[in-house]
Amino acid sequence: MQDKRKIRTLIVDDSAMVRKILSIGLGNDPDIEVIGTAADANMAMQYLARNKPDVITLDLEMPNMGGLTFLRSIMKTDPVPTVVISSQTQRSAQATVDALAAGAVDVIAKPRMELGGGLNDLMTSIVQRVKVASGAHVRRTVVRQPPMPQSQTPSPAVRAARADIPTWMIALGSSTGGVQALTRVLEGLPADCPPVVIVQHMPEGFTASFAKRLNQQFPLRVKEAEDGDLLENGLVLLAPGGPKHMTIVKEMGRHKVRLIDGPEVCFSRPSVDVLFHSVAQVAGGKVSSAILTGMGKDGADGQLTIRKSGGRTVAQDEASCVVFGMPCAAYEIGAPETLVPLENVSSWLMNSCPRASARSGLESYRV
Missing domain, CATH: 3.40.50.180 (Methylesterase CheB, C-terminal domain)
Incomplete structure (x- = not known):
């Protein structure tokens, strides 16, 4: 009997510590395979030119090309189910909404070392969300004409x-x-x-x-x-x-x-x-x-x-x-x-x- 195909996951984050935490946490699940990591969006773009993962975990706040710009780019060309994992979601609710509007399947907080025993619970949640994302139907985003600016004074x-x-x-x-x-x-x-x-x-x-x-x-x-x-x-x-x-x-x-x-x-x-x-x-x-x-x-x-x-x-x-x-x-x-x-x-x-x-x-x- 052929083994069930694992969920091939790419981790994109500028923090080496977070990449390590996510690699270990996701890799410990028998249904997930971490096929690569990237320290910034440019490296991730190069990786995607060679391999297409089933799911991407993505930091929003990175040098050079920001995570939101990267997300919008891939969703226009070759969409991949993406779970945004970023400390920025805790500081900026607007970044979270922008990522979801851009096509992210889910947005959750980046794991922190000071979480202590709570880190295991958070990783359990991240694993579950990556699995859900792997079955999501993501489509190319279509650049649509924005609505006409509305007057602040409603008509009679x-x-x-x-x-x-x-x-x-x-x-x-x-x-x-x-x-x-x-x-x-x-x-x-x-x-x-x-x-x-x-x-x-x-x-x-x-x-x-x-x-x-x-x-x-x-x-x-x-x-x-x-x-x-x-x-x-x-x-x-x-x-x-x-x-x-x-x-x-x-x-x-x-x-x-x-x-x-x-x-x-x-x-x-x-x-x-x-x-x-x-x-x-x-x-x-x-x-x-x-x-x-x-x-x-x-x-x-x-x-x-x-x-x-x-x-x-x-x-x-x-x-x-x-x-x-x-x-x-x-x-x-x-x-x-x-x-x-x-x-x-x-x-x-x-x-x-x-x-x-x-x-x-x-x-x-x-x-």
Whole structure:
């Protein structure tokens, strides 16, 4: 019987100590083979000209060509699943978001010698993420025309739509590959769309930068959710990474955010399941939900509850996912009505819910 092929991994880091730690930690796993190391991006480029690994671990902060420039370059020409391992992620949340937007499968903190006994736990996590990355479907990034700069003052029609009390909401859940997927979905939503609530699995401190990035790209208002935020048309609320779950409650006839304590659900906090269950309870079926790319099964049970409550449900199809785990888990239990390519998720969502129109009142679009 032929042995299972190992995950061929290239380590790119300017620190000799970190290269050694990662080489030993990854090499000790029977499923992983470290096929090379590079001290900078230029050396990595030379290596890639001769050999193509299954996964790259990449430092962001390096001399000469920076890790982010290197990542963007390879994702345009010959993409390789990449796990960014950098101390910069701890100092700069923006660097993390930029790396994820550029196509990194995952971003985690660089191991430090002073971690002591915690180093073993961190290496276990790195090994697991490299394995997940090896199965990710990465594609060449396409240079797309950036959205036209948006005026800071909304038009009268948009202001009027935002002032209305929402009668519908949109709920989204995503994980691995979700930064790019959510960007694509929000890009396709109009400025007067129903309120959008999102759980994207991301470490504490990084969701605010992600929300800021999205807010600068689209006419939608995007912010990291805070306890007590009211759901409004044209407003996107991103669950903060960290120790609390995001839920939606109804008080005095209005839907609002409640951040609550609670154990991890599906190894996640905040959890898509927790958000979706709360939405199903208060929306009265007036909700459209989507599960996007991600590892695991978070959101599947919650989306099934939304569907049973009368809400609309969709999931991203396998061909367009970086990791088909979450949508697949939902599909297997009958949670989504259908699977659609990422490029069609926005239109599916808008076609599934009542849509505010400044000229013609409330029009109902169904799919």
